[in-house]
Amino acid sequence: MAAIYALLVGVAMGALLQRVRASSPGMILANLRLENLSIIKFMATTIAVGMILVYVLDAAMPQVLHFDIKPTYLIGVALGGVIFGVGFALGGYCPGTCVVGVSEGRRDALFAILGGVLGALLFAVLYSALVDPLIKPLDLGKVRVQDFVHVPAVAVALIFGGGMLAIVRLLPTIRNTPR
Amino acid sequence: MTHSATTTALPEPTTTRLTAGLPAWATLGILFGVVSAASIVLWGPIGVSGTYPRFVGAVLRLVDPAYAAANPYLVKMGALFKPETFLVIGLVIGGFVAARTDKRAKAPAVERVHAMETSNAARYRDAFLGGLLIVFGARLAGGCTSGHIISGITQLSLSGIVFGAAVFASGIFTAKLIRKGA
Numbered sequence: 001m002a003a004i005y006a007l008l009v010g011v012a013m014g015a016l017l018q019r020v021r022a023s024s025p026g027m028i029l030a031n032l033r034l035e036n037l038s039i040i041k042f043m044a045t046t047i048a049v050g051m052i053l054v055y056v057l058d059a060a061m062p063q064v065l066h067f068d069i070k071p072t073y074l075i076g077v078a079l080g081g082v083i084f085g086v087g088f089a090l091g092g093y094c095p096g097t098c099v100v101g102v103s104e105g106r107r108d109a110l111f112a113i114l115g116g117v118l119g120a121l122l123f124a125v126l127y128s129a130l131v132d133p134l135i136k137p138l139d140l141g142k143v144r145v146q147d148f149v150h151v152p153a154v155a156v157a158l159i160f161g162g163g164m165l166a167i168v169r170l171l172p173t174i175r176n177t178p179r
Numbered sequence: 180m181t182h183s184a185t186t187t188a189l190p191e192p193t194t195t196r197l198t199a200g201l202p203a204w205a206t207l208g209i210l211f212g213v214v215s216a217a218s219i220v221l222w223g224p225i226g227v228s229g230t231y232p233r234f235v236g237a238v239l240r241l242v243d244p245a246y247a248a249a250n251p252y253l254v255k256m257g258a259l260f261k262p263e264t265f266l267v268i269g270l271v272i273g274g275f276v277a278a279r280t281d282k283r284a285k286a287p288a289v290e291r292v293h294a295m296e297t298s299n300a301a302r303y304r305d306a307f308l309g310g311l312l313i314v315f316g317a318r319l320a321g322g323c324t325s326g327h328i329i330s331g332i333t334q335l336s337l338s339g340i341v342f343g344a345a346v347f348a349s350g351i352f353t354a355k356l357i358r359k360g361a
Contacts, residue, residue: 002222006262009218009225010269013211013325015277020207023274025306029292032347032354040347042204042211043328049212050333054219066223070321070331072338077327080320081345084313088346089353091309092292094324095317096227096270098310103274104286108299108306115310120231122311123318127252134319145335156335173202 014100023100025092025108032089037171044168048161055157069142076134091115215333222262224334226326228317230267233259293357 020042021027030036058065088094093101093112101109123130145160146153218225236253239246247253278286289299296302317323320342322331328346331339 002262003260003265005218005221007265007269007272009214009221010266011273011276012214012269013225013266014270014273014275016207016211016214016273017270018274018277018281020204024286024290025292026290029354032350033358034351038202038204042208043324045205045208046211046215046329047332049209050215050219050329051335053212053216054333055335057216057220065219066221067219067334068223068330069334069336070327070338072336072341073321074341077320077338077341078345080316080318081327081342082349083316083319084323084342085316085346085349085351086353087309087312087314087316088350089309089357090293090312091306092290093306093309093313094227095231095314096267096323096325098306099227099267099270100274101286103271104278105288106286106290107288108290108302111303111306112310112313115307115312116228116231116314117235119311119314120235120318123315124232124235124250124252124256127250130319140337143337145337145340153335160335168205 013096014103017097017100018104023093023097023104023106023109025101028088028092028094028097037173041168041171044164048164048168051157051164052161055154059152059154069144071139071142073135073137073139075138076130079134211329212333215329219330219334224326224330225266226263226322226330227267227270228314228323228326229256229261230259230264231314232256232318233261233264295357295360 017023020039022039022042027036027039031039054065054067058067084094091098091108091112093109095116098109098112098116102113144153146156149156215225232252233256236247236250236256237259239250239253240248289302291299291302293305296305313323317327320327321338322342324346327339327342332343333339
């Protein structure tokens with residue numbers, strides 16, 4: 001059943017990413033150059049709405065949701081993010097949007113997927129050497145914001161998510177664009 | 180500026196009748212938020228980048244089974260047929276149908292995004308290197324835009340917040356650097 005749900009979620013996600021133009025590397029670069037903030041605002045809206053929904057649901061029916069928290073090993077997570085950011089700005093794709101890009105006929109997206117496969121192979125080959133210096137140290141475990149503050153998770157979600165939605169509304173619509 | 184018009188004159192997508200008053204990013208963001216929450220309710224948080232090493236593992240198990248069985252990362256990531264793999268198949272279907280039913284201009288086969296991309300070959304090079312770096316970085320961090328940033332921060336996970344801050348700091352810095360140098 002999980003496979004069918006995941007397939008349906010993927011179909012919806014692919015359609016939404018295509019419609020918001022997240023699969024356009026030009027749109028990604030416009031966002032990273034802070035000339036057009038629509039993808040940044042789209043992501044922030046997605047996160048805020050999802051956060052409020054899952055924590056309200058979790059408060060109403062505890063233990064039903066399939067939470068899956070990734071561990072915070074500070075060095076690997078931060079360094080991985082920095083490397084990801086360089087690749088994101090160079091290619092204009094992320095691991096999911098290049099798949100959507102290929103599905104709408106983008107040939108450069110196919111090169112991004114091929115690069116991604118090589119990147120995954122390279123990481124698998126280097127994994128044993130990277131574990132000790134980058135993944136094992138400074139590992140805080142599977143921690144969430146509510147583990148650090150003495151407030152119920154649903155309250156954290158409402159404040160955090162509400163704050164994100166407020167910031168998104170205040171951000172300018174388009175900057176540095178002609179017309 | 181030698182930059183192509185595509186990078187500077189992208190208008191934000193327009194609204195549809197159904198959602199008059201809301202910009203498209205807001206409508207689509209709300210829908211994606213509902214989808215991402217539904218995913219956590221139904222089976223688990225969305226994620227994409229783990230499928231790349233699972234695919235590599237599946238290929239190596241055919242080509243060089245001894246190496247695949249000895250590589251700790253490929254063993255840890257496991258078999259290809261996980262729900263996440265079906266999500267990636269869904270991305271292809273959803274993207275294809277949305278593009279086919281889109282009234283806007285068809286996506287270009289090659290979209291050059293940097294001034295240094297003076298040929299299609301240069302664009303392919305940047306897409307390839309970019310693809311390599313995003314998946315390597317995502318596997319080092321344990322997730323990508325969907326697994327860490329969207330799902331991670333949605334679940335209020337600290338790792339998602341750290342990864343998201345690093346990605347946007349580095350991505351914005353790199354984008355500005357390429358523009359200056361190019």
